[in-house]
Amino acid sequence: MKTYEPTAPRRVAFLGLGVMGGPMAAHLAAAGHAVTVYNRTSAKAQAWVAESGGASAGTPRAAAEGAEFVFACVGNDDDLRAVTLGDEGAFAGMAPGAIFVDHTTASADVARELHAAGLQRGIHFIDAPVSGGQAGAVNGLLTVMCGGDAAPFEAMKPVAMAFSRAVTLLGPSGAGQLAKMVNQICIAGLVQGLSEAIAFGQKAGLDMTAVLDVIGKGAAQSWQMDNRGKTMVDNRFDFGFAVDWMRKDLGLVLDEARRNGAKLPVTALVDQFYADVQGLGGGRWDTSSLIKRLR
Incomplete structure (x- = not known):
């Protein structure tokens, strides 16, 4: 069971209640924070409130009004x-000094763009x-990889x-998104x-379940081997992060590589393998x- 570090209850908003955002917002509520949620499909926001408490709002602006932190x-x-x-966006509802924290896997460019737009309004943006x-x-x-200014981060x-x-x-704005790209290249x-x-x-003709048990104790060990190796042997592929999402992420990686000159031959090839899938x-x-x- 998750244990929560003691911290003063804060008024927060959470925008986006998908497979990641919904549980993240629920942990904020369980930790004692006053959470207002927004989701493009309002029924999902209402269902979240019924399960986790807090409140829902009809627009990002309304959710963000009065919040110290908007996730x-x-x-x-x-x-x-x-x-x-825009008029109904969260920035329009945030008070000066409030902090917007974006957990979307997005481009470094949009992080820098929104960081600058936030500063013009006196609010902070962290990717x-x-x-x-x-x-x-x-x-x-x-694990959360952040880019932005030190004081709002702390x-x-x-x-x-x-x-x-x-x-x-x-690092500065955009560094979190760039670090996530490194993560996806590795994966x-x-x-x-x-x-x-x-x-x-x-x-x-090997018993691959047995083989994975052995090599998982040596230099070949990885999170992917520990958590996906045996399910791959069993032909099971229903564990969350989808191929469509990975291709979106790798598209961001390859776009950034074209800008910064990095050579990513294996990543580009694996992206095409995911297209095959x-x-x-x-x-x-x-x-x-x-x-x-391969089968």
């Missing part, structure tokens, strides 16, 4: 702009994408620990390597389904 976890850059900017998947959100054990960190195991400032390569290893072992009808399978194209 968000939406789909992409355009979704993020939609909940922050704070997360790693740990749906299980990490449900269990309150996410203010929001104890609040964000309600759903996190670690919340770390990695793409690891899952492809694990897929090839399991497919090879099965073709060789989509072609097999696996857009909603989890990322370990890379092995399907």
